[in-house]
Amino acid sequence: MAKAKSAFVCTECGAEYRKWQGQCSSCQEWNTLSEVHLASARPGGGAAPGRSGYAGDLSREVIDLGNVDLSEVPRLSSTFAEFDRVLGGGLVPGSAVLLGGNPGAGKSTLLLQTACKLAQQRRILYVTGEESLSQVAMRAHRLQLPTNGLKMLAETSVETILAVSEREKPEILVIDSIQTMHLEDISSAPGGVAQVRESAAALTRFAKKTNTVLLLVGHVTKDGSLAGPKVLEHMIDASLLLEGGADSRFRTLRGQKNRFGAVNELGVFAMLEQGLKEVKNPSAIFLSRQEEQAPGSLVMVVWEGTRPILVEVQALVDESALGNPRRVAVGVDQNRLAMLLAVLNRHGGLFTGDQDVFLNVVGGVKVLETSADLAVLLAVVSSLQNRALPKELVVFGEVGLSGEIRPVPSGQERIAEAAKHGFLRAIVPRANAPKQAPKGMEVIAVDKLSDALDAL
Known part of the structure; x- marks a missing residue:
């Protein structure tokens, strides 16, 4: 059997090394290298390289930048004006959005409210890896949300999720959360650096290929930064952070990265018994x-x-x-x-x-x-x-x-x-x-x- 290859990845900056060392040479942080098991190559060595030594599809055409189609991609409204503002005008088909926040901030509540309202006119698949279907249904009932039309799946296997998504063909795919997802060919436990990185990469490739809006829920660390490898933030198109203390009924949604809108855009919500409600005039x-x-x-x-x-x-x-x-x-x-x-x-x-x-x-x-x-x-x-x-x-x-x-x-x-x-x-x-x-x-x-x- 071929020996499994591994690398060591810095959880702060995403730099890779062949062997473990105490300090990352790129960001100068200590004890941030974690072992990642790489997927082994398929038998046969893949496609034969061309004369230059590189394999690939030589039929691809090179397009002049001036000839690129500039027609604007229609955005999908999230039914929340404040959410749309932070996104830059709405959800972009084929984009990957990562929503992070402290436990209890309202990440799942915000996405469940959005999914239930959008499911009345669009195909949505909500995948929960942390809660059972009955728990999600009880929350939707408590928030008095319309539940008809929303497709639910309780699963943590990325292969199964992709297979179901190929069959259902949703316009919006919600993953709650990325830290619970895992791939079968990676030996590490869910939530590890390798699983988070490869799971997010597989889901993002599916979203780009099928023009599906991908909404990922992410955990945060003690200092408030998104948990997992730093390369996770490079893969996605938008990174949003939902902030708010447990003693405050107000939540602020801030855009930390957005390829389709302004960075540091702020949306304000109030946490009520019926869930999150947007605040039209934050100054007041x-x-x-x-x-x-x-x-x-x-x-x-x-x-x-x-x-x-x-x-x-x-x-x-x-x-x-x-x-x-x-x-x-x-x-x-x-x-x-x-x-x-x-x-x-x-x-x-x-x-x-x-x-x-x-x-x-x-x-x-x-x-x-x-x-x-x-x-x-x-x-x-x-x-x-x-x-x-x-x-x-x-x-x-x-x-x-x-x-x-x-x-x-x-x-x-x-x-x-x-x-x-x-x-x-x-x-x-x-x-x-x-x-x-x-x-x-x-x-x-x-x-x-x-x-x-x-x-x-």
Whole structure:
């Protein structure tokens, strides 16, 4: 018998090695190499190579890029406007979408709601590897979903799933989850690096060949990243992450990778007794503020994908009893907070080296852009001076290391969104100031951090 071949694959970056080693040479991570058993070649050695030494179909034609058909592929609506927004306009036939999230975030609920509604007019096959058919049926009944027309299959063998899919010919194939799938010719257990990679590759090839929409559910690790080999994210067309704490009824769906739409697009859902319900106006949810304004509270405008969202940032500055004051940030980068405090000390004249600084973005939103810099600093100043800021004030802008206020993209749209929600004053970078402010709104343009502090 031929000896089974194996390789060692890095679970962080997907690099392959012939033998095990402690550190990956590509990403410099330690103890991330896992053994992968490769499928042995078929007897006979395959097709005979041509004169160049390579085997293949020589009848393939080379097409000029200018002659490629540019007709747009029709998208399929998921019945959720927020889901379609994150996908870039809907589901694309022949695409592979990976939906990840923490346990209990609502991944299966979202896909079951989508599948049940779409099954009324389209062919859908829902494959469950973690739950029995009765459990899925009980959930659908509890959520009051239409169950007629949805084809269900409880199976973990990829070969069986592909055979059933060839017979049923679904337009949308849902796999819940990819960590439970396995191939017969791979000896490792389901959920391993080899099984996840090869199972996803087989399902993706089927989706591309048959023009089927493939929806995969994926688990996440302790740090919130998708479990399995990094090459899994390279295979698929879109990677979505459903976030939300167990104590919060709101869920945010963020696009981390999308070949058919904008990256970092955000969709907001509310978890109710009838399942997930989309939130049409996220700004109104994140701005549920108290009547009496407290020091350290300020509203900022962040840009998520293709739209502006107003969120509230809260800061608490208190005298520290420790030799090394704490810097705690929830929703923003903690290292960036430390950098902004140094800028405030150097160019704003306010010292916080002996103070504990706590920062929180209300609603569980994670701000990934730099437009929140100015709002963070002004909220810290408000808490440090114990003076509340005006409730009708909104702020955005990037702060540089020399204290300058840099412009941010889509400044006009941010100001218009703030005016639509009734804000009367805005402190913005001078380059983002409009020639004519919205009616009833005062726009204060600033060049430096000192100008923003004077404007308060």
